[in-house]
Structures are given as C-alpha cells and as structure tokens.
Amino acid sequence: MQLVALYTTPERRRRRNGTEQKAARMTSLQMSAKEEMVEKFLDAAARGDVVLVTAHLAQLPSVINQTGYSGWTALMLAARNGHYDVVEKLLSHGCDKCLVNSSSQTAYDIAKFWGHRHISNLLSRTDEGSQRVLPGSEVSPQENYFSREMLDRLSGKRTDKTWLESKHSDPDTVYLMFSKLNPMVSMPQEDDGGETKLCRFRYEAVKDLLQKPATVLIFLGVEKRKNPSSSSDAVQEPPAWFAIGSDEDAVELLKRCREKNCCFPKSPHRDLLKLNEEEAGVVAQARSVLSWHSRYSFCPTCGSSTSLEEAGYKRSCLNSECRSLQGVHNTCYPRVDPVVIMMVIHPDGNQCLLGRKKMFPPGMFSCLAGFVEPGESLEEAVRREVEEESGVKVGPVHYVSCQPWPMPSSLMMGCLAVAMSTDISVDESEIEEARWFPRQQVIDSMFKGSRPTFSVPPRQTIAHQLIRHWIGINSNL
Numbered sequence: 303m304q305l306v307a308l309y310t311t312p313e314r315r316r317r318r319n320g321t322e323q324k325a326a327r328m329t330s331l332q333m334s335a336k337e338e339m340v341e342k343f344l345d346a347a348a349r350g351d352v353v354l355v356t357a358h359l360a361q362l363p364s365v366i367n368q369t370g371y372s373g374w375t376a377l378m379l380a381a382r383n384g385h386y387d388v389v390e391k392l393l394s395h396g397c398d399k400c401l402v403n404s405s406s407q408t409a410y411d412i413a414k415f416w417g418h419r420h421i422s423n424l425l426s427r428t429d430e431g432s433q434r435v436l437p438g439s440e441v442s443p444q445e446n447y448f449s450r451e452m453l454d455r456l457s458g459k460r461t462d463k464t465w466l467e468s469k470h471s472d473p474d475t476v477y478l479m480f481s482k483l484n485p486m487v488s489m490p491q492e493d494d495g496g497e498t499k500l501c502r503f504r505y506e507a508v509k510d511l512l513q514k515p516a517t518v519l520i521f522l523g524v525e526k527r528k529n530p531s532s533s534s535d536a537v538q539e540p541p542a543w544f545a546i547g548s549d550e551d552a553v554e555l556l557k558r559c560r561e562k563n564c565c566f567p568k569s570p571h572r573d574l575l576k577l578n579e580e581e582a583g584v585v586a587q588a589r590s591v592l593s594w595h596s597r598y599s600f601c602p603t604c605g606s607s608t609s610l611e612e613a614g615y616k617r618s619c620l621n622s623e624c625r626s627l628q629g630v631h632n633t634c635y636p637r638v639d640p641v642v643i644m645m646v647i648h649p650d651g652n653q654c655l656l657g658r659k660k661m662f663p664p665g666m667f668s669c670l671a672g673f674v675e676p677g678e679s680l681e682e683a684v685r686r687e688v689e690e691e692s693g694v695k696v697g698p699v700h701y702v703s704c705q706p707w708p709m710p711s712s713l714m715m716g717c718l719a720v721a722m723s724t725d726i727s728v729d730e731s732e733i734e735e736a737r738w739f740p741r742q743q744v745i746d747s748m749f750k751g752s753r754p755t756f757s758v759p760p761r762q763t764i765a766h767q768l769i770r771h772w773i774g775i776n777s778n779l
C-alpha cells in the first residue's frame with residue numbers, strides 16, 4: 303500500500319507529488335483567498351488545532367470536504383496524525399468520510415494504516431467476525447435524496463376545515479401544479495447552476511382550478527421555520543403549501559405560468575433527480591399521494607365511489623353499508639410499498655455483489671433490490687431477494703438508511719448484508735448479470751478513477767449512497 307508521508311505545514315505538504323510541485327512554484331500571492339483558506343484549514347486539521355478547525359468551519363462551511371493541493375481532506379489529515387477530537391468535530395459537521403485520496407484510501411484506511419485504532423473505530427465501529435465486514439451505525443445519520451422535509455406536515459390540521467379554507471386564499475400560500483403525476487418545473491437556465499425548479503403559484507392564479515370537481519388538492523404542510531426565535535415569526539404563521547393534481551390539458555396549464563422554460567417532465571426517473579434537496583422532498587410527498595389518488599379512484603372493498611377527505615390524506619367510501627366505514631381500514635389511506643435494497647459484501651470483506659437489469663443503461667451495475675412481501679421482516683426480505691436474484695446466501699443484515707422513492711410510492715430501505723456463499727446463479731427474468739466487484743474497481747468507477755470498467759447509479763439514488771457507505775467503512779488493508 304502506498305501512503306504519502308505527512309507534513310504539517312502547507313509549504314511542506316505541497317512538495318510531495320506532481321500537483322504539489324506545481325503548487326510549490328506558486329507564491330502565496332498567486333493563491334486565491336479561498337485556496338489560502340483551504341490550505342490553512344487543512345493545516346489546522348493536520349496539526350490537531352480543533353479551535354481553528356471549528357473557526358474555519360463557522361466562517362466557510364463549504365471548506366469541510368476540500369482537498370487543497372495534497373489531494374487529502376481535513377478528515378484524512380486528522381486521521382493520519384491521530385487527532386481524535388478533530389475527526390470527531392469534522393464528523394459532527396457532516397463531513398464526507400467516503401472520499402478517497404489519489405491512492406484510493408479513505409480516512410478510515412489511513413487511520414487504520416497508521417495504527418490510530420480509536421479513530422478507525424470512530425470512523426466505522428468495526429468489530430471481529432462477521433462484524434469485520436459489517437460495521438455498525440453511522441456517526442451521523444445519512445440523508446438521501448427525496449428524504450429532506452422542508453415542510454412541517456401538521457397532520458392535525460388536515461381535519462380543521464376552517465383553518466384549511468383560510469389557508470387556501472392566503473396570499474402567502476404556495477401551490478404546486480401536477481399533471482399526470484409530474485410537477486410543473488422550470489428547466490435549468492445557464493445562469494442558475496443547472497437546477498430544475500418547481501413552479502410556485504399563488505391563490506389568484508389557481509382559484510378557478512380549486513373549484514373543479516376533478517381537481518385533487520393535497521395539503522402538504524407549512525414551511526419549517528429557519529429561525530424560530532425571530533420575533534416577527536411569533537405573530538405570522540409560515541406559508542402553507544398545497545399540491546394540485548389537475549386533469550386539464552397540460553398546454554393550458556403551462557400558460558398559467560409566467561416563468562420561462564416551464565414544462566411537465568416526460569421522464570420522472572431522470573428529471574425529478576435534478577431538483578434541489580428541499581424541493582425533491584416536497585415532490586416525494588406530493589407525487590406519492592397524488593399517485594395513490596390516481597390508482598385508487600374507487601373503494602377497494604366494495605367498488606363504490608369515494609370522497610376525498612382530510613386534506614387529501616383519506617378516501618372514504620360513499621356506500622353507507624361498506625365494511626371500510628367501520629373501524630380503521632388501511633384501504634382508506636395512502637399506500638407505501640416497502641422495498642429492501644442491499645449492498646451484499648463478500649465473506650472476504652473486500653468485494654461486493656452488484657447486478658444489472660436489462661433495462662439499465664449499458665455498463666451500469668447496482669445493488670440488488672426487491673419488494674418486501676406480506677408477513678416478512680426486512681432481514682428475511684433481504685435474504686430471499688438476494689437468493690432469488692443471484693443464488694447467493696446471506697447471513698447478517700444491518701439497516702443503514704432509507705429513501706422515499708416516489709415512482710410511484712416505495713420506501714427503499716437500504717441495508718448492508720454479509721454473504722455466506724459466493725457462487726452466483728442469476729434469475730434471468732429479473733437480472734441480466736450479477737458479479738462480485740473488488741473494492742478498488744468500485745472506487746475507480748465511483749470516483750471516475752483509472753479505467754472504470756462499469757458505472758453505478760447517480761448520487762441521488764440510495765444504491766449509490768450504499769456503495770459509497772461501504773467504501774467509506776470497509777478498508778482493503
């Protein structure tokens with residue numbers, strides 16, 4: 303294993319490799335203020351100056367994962383030099399512990415190589431036996447795309463008709479427009495960083511639609527307060543958000559919007575992954591509830607018509623004799639389909655099992671996944687789906703994090719699992735190919751290193767995050 307030796311000052315650090323030699327030719331005057339700050343931050347981390355590290359993070363939070371000229375992050379430097387308190391501080395600020403240096407080492411690899419066991423334990427909490435390949439809980443919870451909640455759902459208000467009506471006509475209320483389950487968005491312009499944005503409407507622009515019987519209106523929640531202590535917030539309620547599902551012609555709906563480049567995306571699997579994290583969370587909620595309404599127009603118990611209640615969160619049967627009106631029935635409420643998605647680790651701890659479906663883009667491999675069946679635990683669903691799809695037998699299973707997946711309404715529960723057998727025999731009806739991939743090959747593909755032999759799904763998918771998670775916690779030393 304190749305590890306660059308460590309330096310404690312920016313000057314010494316830059317002398318180490320090609321990039322560094324180039325940087326050494328650069329005087330500090332030529333460095334931009336930002337670059338200089340990054341170098342000072344990295345130097346503080348390498349020296350174990352937790353006070354200075356904290357000050358830099360407060361001044362410029364984006365510095366946290368920067369690598370500077372050495373290609374090492376602050377976490378790697380602190381892990382190299384055994385600075386436990388700096389590692390702890392960086393983790394508590396949400397630093398990315400999966401990043402690798404030019405030798406494909408994570409901070410965990412580095413701490414382990416240099417014998418800082420208290421730090422490698424902090425970075426992964428690895429134990430003996432099967433725990434060796436199946437490390438424990440994350441230091442900070444992982445947040446997946448579609449998971450962020452920018453709205454407070456205020457479910458208690460769903461039955462408060464007076465409050466809801468006052469919010470309908472409130473000039474601050476935000477309405478999102480959906481056609482065939484897709485939100486109206488403005489497509490990226492050159493000057494806005496390539497982000498797709500939701501089109502937001504006010505009451506005046508949509509009030510005629512709210513009167514139409516075919517319109518489905520969902521109360522999504524009120525904006526979470528960013529600074530709850532501010533005095534103006536105490537008197538003013540934060541804006542409420544609603545989603546409108548309309549059956550009007552999409553071209554007519556688009557005419558209502560004054561923004562440029564508006565459309566209803568044709569490919570949700572691609573286009574809904576381009577929103578910012580906050581809007582993605584709102585779309586996950588709205589799209590799943592709207593899709594439930596579109597699929598459950600009639601009572602699943604007796605087939606009668608239903609009425610929409612509780613601000614879009616309930617459908618009640620209109621047949622007074624129906625069983626669904628006695629007691630609580632899950633047919634009346636929006637459905638969520640649980641799915642397990644798993645990163646299966648080889649018993650040697652250094653390879654993982656990935657598969658590809660026929661519909662995947664050429665060369666892409668991903669984690670295996672499957673629907674949880676009735677009366678089945680998460681762990682059993684993982685074992686059954688992996689064996690069905692690849693023939694591999696799985697032992698211990700650990701939950702990592704989950705992701706709402708609004709196509710139309712899955713909850714992806716991400717797990718790590720240890721294989722107990724290694725022979726692969728794929729179920730060709732579901733999977734075209736499954737293979738064991740060595741860690742180095744996965745790192746090369748993930749970080750576009752040398753000669754990637756395959757591709758992984760985009761960062762917005764939990765599959766991608768599970769693969770990164772494994773790279774970050776599992777060393778190949």
Ligand SMILES: NC(=O)c1ccc[n+]([C@@H]2O[C@H](COP(=O)([O-])OP(=O)(O)OC[C@H]3O[C@@H](n4cnc5c(N)ncnc54)[C@H](O)[C@@H]3O)[C@@H](O)[C@H]2O)c1
Nearest residue numbers: 639641643671672673687707709712714732763764765766
């Ligand atoms: N976010 C991600 O990273 C990610 C990655 C992989 C899969 N997924 C999602 O996970 C879902 C499940 O994965 P899978 O397709 O491999 O599952 P799977 O292996 O269970 O196979 C799917 C088949 O199971 C059957 N099935 C059983 N219950 C079902 C239900 N409630 N709804 C629909 N079909 C059901 C159908 O015949 C379907 O074709 C997919 O729909 C996909 O959208 C998301």
Ligand SMILES: [Mg+2]
Nearest residue numbers: 672687691732
């Ligand atoms: Mg399956």
Ligand SMILES: [Mg+2]
Nearest residue numbers: 670671672732
């Ligand atoms: Mg599957």
Ligand SMILES: [Mg+2]
Nearest residue numbers: 672673674687
């Ligand atoms: Mg299945």
Ligand SMILES: [Zn+2]
Nearest residue numbers: 601604619624
């Ligand atoms: Zn009924």
